[in-house]
Amino acid sequence: MPTVADRPDAPIAIQSNLAAIFVSLELSRSIWLITSLSPGSGEKMSKHSVRAGDVAGLLARFSELKQKAFARTRKSFPIVVIQEAGLDGFWLHRALEQEGVESHVVDPASIATSRRRRRAKTDRIDGEALLRTLLAYKRGEPRVCTMVRAPTPEDEDRRRLCRERKVLIAERVEHVNRVKGLLFSQGISSYEPLRRDRRQRLEDLTTGDGRTLPTHLKIQISRELDRLELLLAQIKLAEAERDGLLAEGQAAAPESPARMLLEFKGIGAESAATLWLEALFRHFDNRRQLASYAGLAPTPWQSGSVDREQGVSKAGNPRLRAILIELAWLWLRHQPQSALALWFKERVKRNGGRMKKTTIVALARKLLVALWKYVTAGIVIEGAVMKPA
CATH class of the missing domain: 3.30.420 (Nucleotidyltransferase; domain 5)
Structure with missing residues (x-):
C-alpha cells in the first residue's frame, strides 16, 4: 500500500517576506x-x-x-x-x-x-x-x-467499513437492551433476543405472576425484533465486505499490513482491519508520532517543583485507541508467553496486583509500536505465537 505522510513538510526557517x-x-x-x-x-x-x-x-x-x-x-x-x-x-x-x-x-x-x-x-x-x-x-x-x-478519497472511503460496523453493533446493543428491559418489567429475565428461536420463545413467555404476555407489549417487542433482525443482516453484509477488502489487500500485496497482522494468534479480522485502515496505512517518522496519533501519548504536568503525569492525552483517533485496549486484553489471553505479556505481569506484580487498568493502557501503547515495527520493518514481537499456515 502507498504510504501517506502524517504531517506535511513545514518551513525549516523563519521567513519575514511572505508574498501571498x-x-x-x-x-x-x-x-x-x-x-x-x-x-x-x-x-x-x-x-x-x-x-x-x-x-x-x-x-x-x-x-x-x-x-x-x-x-x-x-x-x-x-x-x-x-x-x-x-x-x-x-x-x-x-x-x-x-x-x-x-x-x-x-x-x-x-x-x-x-x-x-x-x-x-x-x-x-x-x-x-x-x-x-x-x-x-x-x-x-x-x-x-x-x-x-x-487522506486520499480511497483511504477515506475504505475505513468506512469498520466504522459502519461499529455503529451497527451499538444499535444492536440498544435494541437488545430495550427488549430485555421491557420483559424485565414483567418479571422475565431469561429471554435472549439474539437466539435464533427468539420468535418461538416470545410466544411461550409468561409473566412473573403467571399471566400470558400482554398483547400490545408482545406487538412492540415483535417490532423491536424486526429492527434487530434487519441490523443482524446488515452486520453480516458489513463483515462480508470487510473480509472481501482484506482478501483484496492480501492479493494485491502479499506483504500488506492486514495479512501480516492476521498472522498473530489473537488478532482477528476486525482488529486487523481497524489497525490497518485507521493507522498502519499511514507513514510515521517514529513511535512518538504513532502513540500521539492513537491518543496514547503521556501528558505531563510540570511547573517548578510540581512534576506529575495526567495519563494519556486521548487526543488522537478514538476508534484506534478503543480497539487497542481490547486487543491488549486479548493479547494477554492468547500470547501469555510473549515479552509484552510478561512485562505486563511483572509490572502488575510489582504494584501488588493493583493498577491493571493503567498498565493495560501502557501495554496497548507498546503493542501498537511493536505491531508497527513488524509491519514496516519485519521485526517480530519476541515470544509471539503465529497462527498455523
Whole structure:
C-alpha cells in the first residue's frame, strides 16, 4: 500500500517576506466567512461572506482579492487558505487544491486561545485567529499548530467499513437492551433476543405472576425484533465486505499490513482491519508520532517543583485507541508467553496486583509500536505465537 505522510513538510526557517494573499475560512451550515490579508493593505484584515457550498462564489472572491492586490502592488500573488477540520470533511480542501489553491486544514484544538475565564468568541474573532495562525505557520514558527494530513478519497472511503460496523453493533446493543428491559418489567429475565428461536420463545413467555404476555407489549417487542433482525443482516453484509477488502489487500500485496497482522494468534479480522485502515496505512517518522496519533501519548504536568503525569492525552483517533485496549486484553489471553505479556505481569506484580487498568493502557501503547515495527520493518514481537499456515 502507498504510504501517506502524517504531517506535511513545514518551513525549516523563519521567513519575514511572505508574498501571498492569506485567507481563513470559517465554515458553517449557512454562511462561509472569508477573512483575508493581502499585500499592500497594511495590517487590515478584510471580511466577506458567501453562501455555504458556493464554491464558485468563493473562487470569485479569491479572484477579486488577487485583482485588488495587483492594482495596489502591480504584482500577482498566490492565495494560501486555511480552514479547521470539522463537519465539512475534506471535500472543500480537495476542491481548492484542484483549482491550484494552496490549502491547509488545521486541528482546531492545536490553536492557542485566551485562558481568561470568559473570553469572547465570534466567527469574526475565530477567522482572525485562524489567519494569524496561518501567518505564523508559513513564517516557519515551530509548533504553532498542527496541520491535518487529508487522506486520499480511497483511504477515506475504505475505513468506512469498520466504522459502519461499529455503529451497527451499538444499535444492536440498544435494541437488545430495550427488549430485555421491557420483559424485565414483567418479571422475565431469561429471554435472549439474539437466539435464533427468539420468535418461538416470545410466544411461550409468561409473566412473573403467571399471566400470558400482554398483547400490545408482545406487538412492540415483535417490532423491536424486526429492527434487530434487519441490523443482524446488515452486520453480516458489513463483515462480508470487510473480509472481501482484506482478501483484496492480501492479493494485491502479499506483504500488506492486514495479512501480516492476521498472522498473530489473537488478532482477528476486525482488529486487523481497524489497525490497518485507521493507522498502519499511514507513514510515521517514529513511535512518538504513532502513540500521539492513537491518543496514547503521556501528558505531563510540570511547573517548578510540581512534576506529575495526567495519563494519556486521548487526543488522537478514538476508534484506534478503543480497539487497542481490547486487543491488549486479548493479547494477554492468547500470547501469555510473549515479552509484552510478561512485562505486563511483572509490572502488575510489582504494584501488588493493583493498577491493571493503567498498565493495560501502557501495554496497548507498546503493542501498537511493536505491531508497527513488524509491519514496516519485519521485526517480530519476541515470544509471539503465529497462527498455523
